Amino acid sequence: FAQGAAPYWNPAVFNGVPFMALLHPNALYPLNALLFVGDFPYGYNLFVIAHHFILVFSVYALMRFWGVSRKAATASALVAALGGYFLSIVSLGNQLVSTVWMPGGALPRWLRWQPA
Numbered sequence: 001f002a003q004g005a006a007p008y009w010n011p012a013v014f015n016g017v018p019f020m021a022l023l024h025p026n027a028l029y030p031l032n033a034l035l036f037v038g039d040f041p042y043g044y045n046l047f048v049i050a051h052h053f054i055l056v057f058s059v060y061a062l063m064r065f066w067g068v069s070r071k072a073a074t075a076s077a078l079v080a081a082l083g084g085y086f087l088s089i090v091s092l093g094n095q096l097v098s099t100v101w102m103p104g105g106a107l108p109r110w111l112r113w114q115p116a
Helices: 030-036 040-065 070-082 084-088 093-100 102-112
Strands: none
Touching: 030 040, 040 070, 040 093, 040 102, 070 084, 084 093, 093 102
């Protein structure tokens, strides 16, 4: 992207690998735009912080939907964001990206499955 072209192919791995088809680089993930803000360490920190905010708000919303009090939902969201699992996958981009969306992805399913 820095050279002005889409990364269709990575010639450095196994004599060439389709880059956009791979899950691990997250080439088409929209929030990867944060990686291009400023220099890389600053952009990566923004990327990680943004995903932790997504996690906090989605866990809080899911807990409130399940009928938990505000204090308990806040505690759940903070434990989720500051717990060992999420702090340990910060360096694993594809796991971080997929895991933080799970609580928010579960909420629409719970809304749809509620009895009338």
